[in-house]
Amino acid sequence: MQFGEKIKRLREEKYLLQRQIAASLDIDAPMYSKIERGERKAKRVHVISLARLLDVSEDELLTIWLSDKIIEDVGDETTALAALKRAEQELKRSIKS
Template sequence: MQNISTFGERIRHLREEKQLPIRKVAAFADIDPSTLSKIERSERYANESLIDKLAQLFQIEKQELLNEFISDKIAREIMVIEQPEEILQLIRSKMKYLRNRDQLQGTIKFSNG
């Protein structure tokens, strides 16, 4: 079973695992310690440049942190809706449709004449 946490909780866990004080991580990321604290408490969102820096600092793949970040944003948007499962099902269908459409469009050959 996958360990579920928010992006901020994941950052806090990684920071504590490396025994780094919040001020040192914030200095490395070039942000205010209070901003990092808010991110860890999910009171504020990170941006992509911060994700790059944190992945570098914690020596993990950027995509891993990006997945946590994006899934948080989507989950927060969808959880306020009455029937989120219907939307998730529609999203899966649209992703499949868009992939197929994009693949078909990529195979269209245009002639010069």
């Protein structure tokens, strides 16, 4: 899971403790620790708050977070890449509309 690794690295670069981040997110420290380890999924609202707390772009963190969710959902499917390519085409069409 890339999201947990990314927020851990950013947190450590800022010399912040897990309990400090957890308090800012209004969750307990063990839950935050599980998010960093990839054992729990962060909520979208937490991702946005983390971007502000860790001074990183929301788009960057949301992209990594969403990518992890997609991989978890389709990663073990043999046709995952084909499905993702089709989804990409559909998204591009819907954005143009």
